[in-house]
Amino acid sequence: MRDIVEGVWDALARSRPGPFELTGAEDVLPGPYRVAAAATASIAAATLAAGEMLRVRGIEPGVVTADTRHAAAAFRSEQLLRVDGVGAESGWAPLSGDYRTADGWVRLHANYPRHEAAICWGLGVPGSREAVEKAVAGRSAREVEHAVVSAGGAAAELRSPEQWAAHPQGAAVASLPLVDLSPVADAPKRTLFYSDRPLGGIRVLELTHVLAGPVAGRVLAAHGADVLHIGAAHLPRIETLVRDTNQGKRSAFVALDTEGGRARLKKLISRADVLVQSFRPGALERIGFGPSELAELRPGLVIAELSAYGWEGPWARRRGFDSLVQMSSGLAWGDPPSPLPVQALDHATGWLTAAAVMTALRRQVADGGTWRARLSLAGTGHWLDSLGRKEDVVPADVDYSGLLEEADSGYGRLTRVRMAGGLPGAQPYWEFGTRKPGVDKPTWTP
Known part of the structure; x- marks a missing residue:
């Protein structure tokens, strides 16, 4: 290592x-x-x-x-x-997860209400997992991905590592540091x-x-x-x-x-x-x-x-999101993913x-x-x-x-x-635990 x-x-x-x-x-x-x-x-x-x-x-x-x-x-x-x-x-919402399509797999992300709404809108279904499964099963993974993403949602077709390498975005990622x-x-x-x-x-x-x-x-x-x-x-x-x-x-x-x-x-x-x-x-x-x-x-x-x-x-x-990038990039390649x-x-x-x-x-x-x-x-x-x-x-x-x-x-x-990583000169630690969202004023301390 x-x-x-x-x-x-x-x-x-x-x-x-x-x-x-x-x-x-x-x-x-x-x-x-x-x-x-x-x-x-x-x-x-x-x-x-x-x-x-x-x-x-x-x-x-x-x-x-x-x-x-x-x-x-x-x-x-x-x-x-x-x-x-x-x-x-x-942490997963009911509609989030992997779905079998007519030709493979797709993952849908529904952890936020707007993303759940995009799934239902893009696929033209009510907000139940059974309805989504039925709609997805008769379509290609790419078609489902496109429909949900076009509706403002988050989805990813399962691609193989080879497919990702040949994809324009896969090639772009490979060229970046x-x-x-x-x-x-x-x-x-x-x-x-x-x-x-x-x-x-x-x-x-x-x-x-x-x-x-x-x-x-x-x-x-x-x-x-x-x-x-x-x-x-x-x-x-x-x-x-x-x-x-x-x-x-x-x-x-x-x-x-x-x-x-x-x-x-x-x-x-x-x-x-x-x-x-x-x-x-x-x-x-x-x-x-x-x-x-x-x-x-x-x-x-x-x-x-x-x-x-x-x-x-x-x-x-x-x-x-992490789970979607794994699907797109081939890291989750398998049947099932x-x-x-x-x-x-x-x-x-x-x-x-x-x-x-x-x-x-x-x-x-x-x-x-x-x-x-x-x-x-x-x-x-x-x-x-x-x-x-x-x-x-x-x-x-x-x-x-x-x-x-x-x-x-x-x-x-x-x-x-506990915070990972040892630094003898100044060991890392958190001065306090998690505070609830929004409890502090949006200002810097003196």
């Missing part, structure tokens, strides 16, 4: 990483893909990036560590979370305020929803950043995921569809150091928050953008985004500039596929109990996965 970490670090920093140690075996997660290796490598990369931020502060980071068992736990953190001893309910990190405007060099934590004094504005973006913010919070998550009161949320991914963050509501809300967002950005956003490509730009506007509003901002299918190609603006054992594309992209943000901050100290990092679930899937295969051995029950800790939260007493 060392070569995987070194490859990721080269993609991020164009250099060799500092000292690190990896422990554990890859058989902690089932399946032929090297998911445990990818999880461990992405966690190691983020922790190494935090270590380099410490080094900039004159603090020796020590030898970074990452363990496969802890990585597996971190990548299934939403499954392991307990609130007052009770496990999480299923795992992480696109580059300056987009000039800005003075960054001066760091004193802190004994990697991201002490760094303000992160998070405009994200499930799951990769919130994971990125959670990682940054664990390394000392002041992370403010912005949502909207009227938008639906998957509470199971919010409880898990909003560790250590403040949470406020801002209505971006109003003039007052956009003015509030401008004020927040003008004092932020980092913006992490997972809107579809072009969505923020349409309301006046494109990269050039952001660079003018806050010179020296680090802008991290996450998407489903990448920032180039015919699907650049397409809605997508065989998904990855965890939502690895989401989690890995989140950790890699955090690594990119910290790398950009370090570059700002040395060179200045407003920086932009772009990553995608499909790009992470392409990277995972490139790591090769392992023997598909079903692991014995993995004991995660030693990796869990308890914390108070707005929801009750949490039992959660």
Whole structure:
């Protein structure tokens, strides 16, 4: 796995990483893909990036560590979370799931009301699983995908790896880097305020929803950043995921569809150091928050953008989620579909985004500039596929109990996965548990 970490670090920093140690075996997660290796490598990369931020502060980071068992736990953190001893309910809506079509399989995503409505509208059926199954069974997978996506929903035909490689979007993803990190405007060099934590004094504005973006913010919070998550009161949320991914963050509501809300967002950005956003490509730009506007509003901002299918190609603006990208890209190829054992594309992209943000901050100290990092679930899937295969051995029950800790939260007493990645110079931790959405004011703390 060392070569995987070194490859990721080269993609991020164009250099060799500092000292690190990896422990554990890859058989902690089932399946032929090297998911445990990818999880461990992405966690190691983020922790190494935090270590380099410490080094900039004159603090020796020590030898970074990452363990496969802890990585597996971190990548299934939403499954392991307990609130007052009770496990999480299923996050899947009744209409979400895989459906057999006339010529294969298609996956429909209905976890949000607007996506469920798009399924019913696009297929011309009432909102029952039986009706959807009947409608889908008589059509081709591509026809179903097109009908639902055209109605504003989220769907994915199951494609083979070969079909994806030949697809225009598959070719576009293959041509893009795992992480696109580059300056987009000039800005003075960054001066760091004193802190004994990697991201002490760094303000992160998070405009994200499930799951990769919130994971990125959670990682940054664990390394000392002041992370403010912005949502909207009227938008639906998957509470199971919010409880898990909003560790250590403040949470406020801002209505971006109003003039007052956009003015509030401008004020927040003008004092932020980092913006992490997972809107579809072009969505923020349409309301006046494109990269050039952001660079003018806050010179020296680090802008991290996450998407489903990448920032180039015919699907650049397409809605997508981890499970759908797995179907489209061939990672779930099989009859029936065989998904990855965890939502690895989401989690890995989140950790890699955090690594990119910290790398950009370090570059700002040395060179200045407003920086932009772009990553995608499909790009992470392409990277995972490139790591090769392992023997598909079903692991014995993995004991995660030693990796869990308890914390108070707005929801009750949490039992959660402890922050992964060892950094002797400043071990990562969350200062507080999950706060309920919208309980904080949309302002920066002094």
